[in-house]
Structures are given as C-alpha cells and as structure tokens.
Amino acid sequence: xxxxxxxxxxxxxxxxxxxxxxxxxxLWMWSASEIIFGxxxxxxxxxxxxxxxxxxxxxxxxxxxxxxxxxxxxxxxFIAMAKANLDVAYRVITGKIRPGIVKISxxxxxxLGITMLANSITLxxxxxxxxINNETNDLYIHWINVKDEALKKKPRDPSYVCNGFPKWIRRxxx
Amino acid sequence: MVVTIIIYTMLAIGIFxxxxxxxxxxxxPDVYTRLHAGTKCTTFGSMFLTxxxxxxxxxxxxxxxxxxxxxxxxxxxxALIAILVTNPTGAHAIARAAHKSGVLPVNAVVDDLKEDTxxxxxxxxxxxxx
Numbered sequence: 001x002x003x004x005x006x007x008x009x010x011x012x013x014x015x016x017x018x019x020x021x022x023x024x025x026x027l028w029m030w031s032a033s034e035i036i037f038g039x040x041x042x043x044x045x046x047x048x049x050x051x052x053x054x055x056x057x058x059x060x061x062x063x064x065x066x067x068x069x070x071x072x073x074x075x076x077x078f079i080a081m082a083k084a085n086l087d088v089a090y091r092v093i094t095g096k097i098r099p100g101i102v103k104i105s106x107x108x109x110x111x112l113g114i115t116m117l118a119n120s121i122t123l124x125x126x127x128x129x130x131x132i133n134n135e136t137n138d139l140y141i142h143w144i145n146v147k148d149e150a151l152k153k154k155p156r157d158p159s160y161v162c163n164g165f166p167k168w169i170r171r172x173x174x
Numbered sequence: 175m176v177v178t179i180i181i182y183t184m185l186a187i188g189i190f191x192x193x194x195x196x197x198x199x200x201x202x203p204d205v206y207t208r209l210h211a212g213t214k215c216t217t218f219g220s221m222f223l224t225x226x227x228x229x230x231x232x233x234x235x236x237x238x239x240x241x242x243x244x245x246x247x248x249x250x251x252x253a254l255i256a257i258l259v260t261n262p263t264g265a266h267a268i269a270r271a272a273h274k275s276g277v278l279p280v281n282a283v284v285d286d287l288k289e290d291t292x293x294x295x296x297x298x299x300x301x302x303x304x
Contacts, residue, residue, distance in 0.1 A: 020248075085218045088214050089194050099279045101273075103286035123262055140287040142269060142279065
C-alpha cells in the first residue's frame with residue numbers, strides 16, 4: 001500500500017518534470033541528463049509527499065474521471081465563467097450591488113471535491129467562497145447580488161449559487 | 175494571417191477583462207466585492223492572454239520545428255493551470271482572513287457566517303461558565 005502511493009506520486013512528479021523540460025535535447029525531446037536527474041528528483045518527491053498526495057483512495061487514477069473533468073472545464077465551467085465576467089463587467093460599470101454572505105450545504109464529502117467546488121464557485125457568477133465548516137463541509141459564500149427567493153428558506157438552496165456544479169464534481173472527484 | 179488575427183483578438187479580449195478588473199478594484203466599496211473583480215476578471219483575462227501566447231508558440235513550433243520550440247506553449251499551458259488553481263485559492267484565503275479579523279461586508283443584506291460564528295462563541299462562553 002505504501003509502495004503503491006510512493007510509485008504513483010513518483011510517476012506523477014516525473015511526468016510533470018518531463019513536461020517542464022521538453023525540448024532540452026535530442027532523445028526524442030529530452031536530454032539524457034534531464035531524464036536521469038528527473039528520475040532522482042521524482043523518487044525524492046515521491047518519498048516525501050506520498051502521504052500528502054494520496055489519501056487512502058486511488059479513484060483519481062481512473063481516466064474516465066479525468067475525461068469528465070476536461071469536459072466539465074471546457075463546457076459548463078467555461079460558459080459560467082464567461083457569464084461571470086460579463087456580470088462583473090455590468091456591475092463595475094453600473095455599480096449596482098446587493099452583497100451578502102450565505103451558507104450552503106453542497107453535500108460533498110471528499111476534500112478534493114469541496115476544493116474543486118469552492119474554486120469553481122469563486123470563478124463563476126457573482127460568488128466568492130469565504131469560509132468552510134470543516135465538520136459538515138458547508139460553504140459560506142459571499143454573493144454580490146443576493147436574490148430574495150434564496151433568503152426565504154433557512155438551509156439555502158445551493159442551486160441559486162452554483163448551478164449544477166455539485167453534480168458534475170460528484171461525478172469527477174467522488 | 176488568420177492565426178495573427180486570432181492572436182490579436184485574444185490579446186484584445188484579455189486586456190479588456192484585465193482592465194475591467196482594475197476598474198472594479200477602484201470602484202467597489204469593500205474587500206469582498208473588490209476580490210470579485212480581482213479574481214474573476216484577471217483569471218479570465220489571463221486565460222485569453224496565455225491562450226494567445228499558446229497559439230503563437232504552436233505556430234512557431236509548426237513553422238520551425240527545431241529542438242526547443244515546444245518549450246513556450248507547454249510552459250505557458252502549465253502556467254495557465256497554475257493560475258486557474260491558485261487565483262481562486264488566494265482569493266478565498268484573503269476573504270477568510272478578512273472575515274476572521276472582523277472586516278464585515280459593506281451594506282450586507284444577509285451574513286450567515288457572522289451569525290454562525292457568534293452562535294459558536296456564545297456556546298463556548300456558556301460552556302466555559304459551567
């Protein structure tokens with residue numbers, strides 16, 4: 001088990017090193033010295049970081065998850081981000097804001113999932129994740145234009161803040 | 175020719191959104207709304223700026239395929255991923271630190287976080303009394 005974590009971390013860091021040193025020589029694209037040094041560094045990094053990089057689950061090794069992640073990034077995420085920027089542009093020019101901090105419970109369990117959701121929320125329309133409750137994984141979100149419908153019920157409806165993102169992230173990271 | 179037009183369009187879009195982000199920093203009233211302008215607009219603008227560099231690098235790689243011409247697009251792509259991950263994380267860290275040190279949003283309609291933290295504090299104070 002420890003060996004597998006070590007191997008996965010080393011391979012990932014070695015691939016990253018290769019990406020950073022492309023075009024250094026004529027062994028297809030790398031020079032021999034870069035490859036040897038990369039292997040040494042990857043082994044050291046794998047030894048140090050194996051417990052931080054992998055937390056008792058190898059579900060992210062599944063390539064389908066990576067493919068879904070890519071589709072998510074190019075499709076709904078990019079569209080939401082473009083909308084977010086037009087929205088902020090509108091608010092920059094007109095100065096119409098109605099800010100507030102709301103609490104939502106997206107119902108994600110893993111650290112990676114909640115991190116992805118928080119980052120997605122920060123980059124999409126009018127919302128910015130401020131704080132997180134570590135026990136219940138509730139997110140506190142600063143919302144630049146609070147809607148009245150969302151304030152009526154006390155456990156706020158997450159669909160106002162993050163349209164369908166939790167579903168995507170559950171399929172990618174959980 | 176078409177590639178040059180694409181590069182210039184992407185540069186223009188990127189600069190436009192980065193400019194909007196700067197104007198937002200000046201116009202918005204408090205730290206949270208300023209972070210909105212500072213993260214979204216700069217990330218989106220930088221995506222287009224890096225995209226322009228990637229397109230330029232790929233064109234150079236296609237025209238002069240010598241060793242070393244692949245460096246630019248790949249490195250810029252890695253830089254783009256780094257921006258996408260670190261920019262919202264940094265904004266989140268600043269917002270959290272601001273709220274913890276008592277900077278409240280100006281003209282806030284609702285503040286669930288403040289309610290919850292005061293609840294916890296009163297709870298702890300009651301327990302300490304017992």
